[in-house]
Amino acid sequence: MRSSQVLQNAVEDFRDYLATSMQVRVEVDGRDSLQGWRSLGQCIVVGTREQMPGCGAALKGPKDYAIVATPERVTVCGYDERGAMFGLYNLEARLNLREAPFLPKDLKAVRHSLYDTRMVQSWMGWMEWPDRLLAHLAHDGFDGIFASVYTNPNGDRTTADNSTEFYARLLHKVRHMDPARMRDLVNRAARFGIKVYAQIIYQYLGTPESEEGLRRLVRAILKDFPDIQGYVLLTEGFWYAKWGGGHGASKEYLQDWARNWSKAVGIVADECHRVNPAIEILPWEYNIDFRPQNVEMKRYFIQQLPAGTIPLLTWENGKSFEMDGMQGFLRDYSLNQVGPAEVTDAQIAEARKRGMKVYSKADSFASWQFGTIPYLPFPYQWYDRYTALAKYGVNGTLESWSSGYKPNFIADLRAWTCWSDAPSRDELLGAIAARDFGAGGAAKVVKAWDLFSQAIRLVPDTGPHMGTNNAVGNPLFFDEPPARTVTFTHSWTDHASWMGYLGSHVIPQWPFTVFYLVFCPDFTNKTNRAEQYARSVSGVQVGPEKAFLPVFLKYLKRASNLMGEGLNLYRAAALASPQTKRQKAVREVVVAEQLQRMMQSECAILEFEDLRVKQASEQNGKKARAILDRMEHILREEIDRTELSLLAATRDSRLGFQFEQDYVYTPYSLQEKLRVLRETLKKQLPAARRRTSARPAR
Numbered sequence: 001m002r003s004s005q006v007l008q009n010a011v012e013d014f015r016d017y018l019a020t021s022m023q024v025r026v027e028v029d030g031r032d033s034l035q036g037w038r039s040l041g042q043c044i045v046v047g048t049r050e051q052m053p054g055c056g057a058a059l060k061g062p063k064d065y066a067i068v069a070t071p072e073r074v075t076v077c078g079y080d081e082r083g084a085m086f087g088l089y090n091l092e093a094r095l096n097l098r099e100a101p102f103l104p105k106d107l108k109a110v111r112h113s114l115y116d117t118r119m120v121q122s123w124m125g126w127m128e129w130p131d132r133l134l135a136h137l138a139h140d141g142f143d144g145i146f147a148s149v150y151t152n153p154n155g156d157r158t159t160a161d162n163s164t165e166f167y168a169r170l171l172h173k174v175r176h177m178d179p180a181r182m183r184d185l186v187n188r189a190a191r192f193g194i195k196v197y198a199q200i201i202y203q204y205l206g207t208p209e210s211e212e213g214l215r216r217l218v219r220a221i222l223k224d225f226p227d228i229q230g231y232v233l234l235t236e237g238f239w240y241a242k243w244g245g246g247h248g249a250s251k252e253y254l255q256d257w258a259r260n261w262s263k264a265v266g267i268v269a270d271e272c273h274r275v276n277p278a279i280e281i282l283p284w285e286y287n288i289d290f291r292p293q294n295v296e297m298k299r300y301f302i303q304q305l306p307a308g309t310i311p312l313l314t315w316e317n318g319k320s321f322e323m324d325g326m327q328g329f330l331r332d333y334s335l336n337q338v339g340p341a342e343v344t345d346a347q348i349a350e351a352r353k354r355g356m357k358v359y360s361k362a363d364s365f366a367s368w369q370f371g372t373i374p375y376l377p378f379p380y381q382w383y384d385r386y387t388a389l390a391k392y393g394v395n396g397t398l399e400s401w402s403s404g405y406k407p408n409f410i411a412d413l414r415a416w417t418c419w420s421d422a423p424s425r426d427e428l429l430g431a432i433a434a435r436d437f438g439a440g441g442a443a444k445v446v447k448a449w450d451l452f453s454q455a456i457r458l459v460p461d462t463g464p465h466m467g468t469n470n471a472v473g474n475p476l477f478f479d480e481p482p483a484r485t486v487t488f489t490h491s492w493t494d495h496a497s498w499m500g501y502l503g504s505h506v507i508p509q510w511p512f513t514v515f516y517l518v519f520c521p522d523f524t525n526k527t528n529r530a531e532q533y534a535r536s537v538s539g540v541q542v543g544p545e546k547a548f549l550p551v552f553l554k555y556l557k558r559a560s561n562l563m564g565e566g567l568n569l570y571r572a573a574a575l576a577s578p579q580t581k582r583q584k585a586v587r588e589v590v591v592a593e594q595l596q597r598m599m600q601s602e603c604a605i606l607e608f609e610d611l612r613v614k615q616a617s618e619q620n621g622k623k624a625r626a627i628l629d630r631m632e633h634i635l636r637e638e639i640d641r642t643e644l645s646l647l648a649a650t651r652d653s654r655l656g657f658q659f660e661q662d663y664v665y666t667p668y669s670l671q672e673k674l675r676v677l678r679e680t681l682k683k684q685l686p687a688a689r690r691r692t693s694a695r696p697a698r
Contacts, residue, residue, distance in 0.1 A: 003030070003047070003081060006193040010085035011046060013135065017092050022101040037075070044074045046084055052077050059083065063113035063143065063419075067091060069103040082143060082193040083113075086419075089139045093415065097431040111419035117229075117280075117359070117396040118418060119144030119197055123366075123374070123404030123659055126175060129185055131192075136407045138192045141415035144229065146398055147185055148198040150237055151177040154224045156217055159203045167236065167243035168203060169502055179224060186227055195229035197282070201237045204264035211267060218271040230280030231272065232312060232398075233265055235287045240264060245287040251297070254288070258301045261285070266306035273308060282312040282359055290318030290343050291329050298343040302350040312398065313347050315339045315362035315389075323460060324551050328540035332463025333401060334369040335376060335456050338384045340392065348392055359396035362389055365410040366403035368464040369456075370595060372664045374654035375408035377592055380453035382410055383425050386417040402660035409436060409588075433573075437585045441573030448573070451566030452592065458559040459599065460538040460552050467537065467556075467602035469658065470517040472594065472645040473665025474601070475510065475676040476608045476638055478631075478684045480523040483508035512669040514661055521609050525616045530609040549610055556603050563596035587652065594648050594655055597641050604638045615688070621695030628692065632685055639677050646670040 003011075011028055018024040026044070034051045049056030052075075056066055059079040065087030068075045076091060078084030090111070095101055120142050122128050127147060137145070151157075151174055160171040186196045200221070202214050221228075235243070240261040246254045265283045272279040285301050288294075302311055316339030319330045330337055339362070340348070351358045364382065366375045376382075389397065405411070409432055416422045423431070426446075433445035461467040466474055475481075487508045488495045497503055505514045522529050534552035535542065542548050570592055574585035608631055615627040649655045649667050656665040 007081045010088045014088045024101045041072045046076045058110045067109045069107035111421045117144045118142045120400045120405040123406040134192045140411045141418045144195040146197045150174045152201050153182045153198040154221050155179050197230045222275050232282045234284045258304045262304035281309040284312035292320045292342040295346045299346045299350045310357045312359045315360045330462045331539045333367045334462040357395040360394045361398040364399040364414045370468045371658045372469045378453040378456045379449045404659045437573045438577040444569040444573040448566035448569040455559040455562035458555045460555045465537045466519045471598045471601035475673045478680045481509045485511040513664045528613045530606040560599040624692040
């Protein structure tokens with residue numbers, strides 16, 4: 001029995017891998033039967049347990065595989081063809097770690113898949129899924145992709161084009177989906193053993209007419225795409241009546257919302273399961289308040305969901321933590337806390353009581369915390385998250401949102417942990433370090449990763465904000481800069497609304513990325529935006545009588561210092577690496593350096609702004625000049641740092657890119673930042689010194 005295209009692709013990939021990476025040539029011999037596989041010698045035999053009698057008895061479910069190496073042959077047996085495919089790719093991973101075409105002579109591995117599905121988004125962009133990317137993510141153990149984000153797969157725009165509700169207005173700006181493009185993606189992904197998941201976009205109003213409209217939409221999608229594996233019903237696009245997280249709403253309102261939203265989920269499930277009971281319906285109530293005090297309401301949502309659906313839970317958002325005796329919670333996707341959040345813990349327990357599977361959106365290699373870095377080299381912290389996901393028995397994962405997948409060593413590490421019988425953490429990290437930096441520097445690299453992982457645990461800026469995504473690209477503003485784009489400060493257009501979600505999304509003084517990734521001072525000096533920023537992005541709850549910014553900066557500087565300690569080891573290992581590995585090793589160092597610069601620049605921006613506000617009101621000339629001295633020191637350091645950031649971004653196009661926003665900072669915008677900094681140093685600060693000379697030195 002000849003295999004399908006999925007396994008044929010994997011076999012051809014493995015043949016090419018041996019020839020390209022290991023300089024070993026093999027011939028592919030497809031057979032009609034593997035009944036006599038035990039008699040075959042000096043070969044690699046690949047098939048399924050059904051194709052290979054007597055092999056794979058210990059395999060329990062889809063994606064499981066066994067690898068046996070003897071002097072006569074290497075055998076890869078999958079529970080199914082995807083299991084055989086992943087077995088071959090694991091064979092590649094084993095050879096990669098050994099850096100040679102050799103296996104232990106007594107290798108006998110039986111590996112059970114820990115997840116029904118591991119899905120991911122594309123780092124490259126919306127609906128950008130070239131075959132090479134699909135092949136790479138299959139090698140890293142992913143078997144699902146989440147595509148058609150914020151659109152219906154068949155292109156239906158009924159809600160986006162006809163509703164006047166807030167979120168519908170946002171969806172109106174989303175690109176139009178071409179059903180032919182989705183059809184092509186589903187077909188191509190299937191060749192790599194990859195399932196496609198899509199959203200359903202609909203505003204359910206609770207009326208008979210609205211229910212019938214939803215049924216028509218689902219039937220139309222199923223008619224065109226009967227082979228889409230599952231549908232994510234995310235509240236950002238699939239909602240009841242009025243969109244929102246319910247912050248401040250009454251218990252009665254939220255419970256009514258939950259019941260009606262869950263009824264809409266049931267309508268989708270009913271229509272899908274009528275066609276194919278295996279279609280997965282994944283309700284994801286992301287926007288509902290995820291702070292620790294909302295445990296009971298989040299549990300209530302699970303109680304309302306129809307049987308036969310699989311709740312998709314946000315893993316870490318809302319997780320509580322403490323900083324110097326003050327309580328905070330994660331504002332968005334972040335790695336400084338392993339998770340799960342208190343609300344997620346409660347929801348998992350409730351789902352288990354109902355006998356439901358649980359999927360989770362849980363980043364595993366990159367996050368919105370430092371989202372403009374292609375991957376986050378904090379393997380100890382990531383590994384703790386992988387362990388927690390396994391401990392809670394999460395059945396499936398969405399392992400990126402807008403960060404998306406790209407090949408990297410953290411994704412390598414994650415792939416090992418998604419099946420049973422994995423090497424230990426320390427064994428894996430040591431082998432990866434030796435592979436990428438050379439055996440002589442492996443110990444330094446592993447220690448650097450430990451220090452990096454300690455650093456991320458201290459970073460108080462949680463989620464998609466300026467400090468962790470655009471600090472290296474954000475200027476230090478002293479005087480209000482000129483507008484770099486159109487403004488609406490005197491016309492009938494409300495300028496603040498124009499800058500916001502339903503407007504341009506840009507701040508005129510720095511229009512190089514979206515407004516929420518730019519830190520812009522209050523030039524009237526009525527509010528200290530640095531203090532406001534520290535409170536808002538950390539989720540720390542503290543009264544107005546206590547300044548929180550000093551605590552925020554203390555933790556951020558500690559994190560930066562730990563990154564610096566690790567970088568000393570990382571650079572030494574890279575510079576001492578074998579010539580054949582040095583280029584890759586140096587690229588790893590550059591990524592970590594840009595991470596540290598992001599931390600340092602965030603400290604500089606916030607401290608500079610805090611000083612700017614204090615200097616503006618300081619009447620003592622001597623103290624005012626001392627403040628300006630400190631600001632000049634910060635400014636000079638930031639100029640040096642920005643020049644290095646510019647060099648890094650010029651050499652590595654991954655830096656600064658974030659799929660949801662395209663480039664947050666670019667070499668061009670970094671050059672513009674340098675112009676602002678130098679003008680501040682040469683003109684604005686000297687002018688300020690002249691103004692302070694008139695103040696008495698009391």
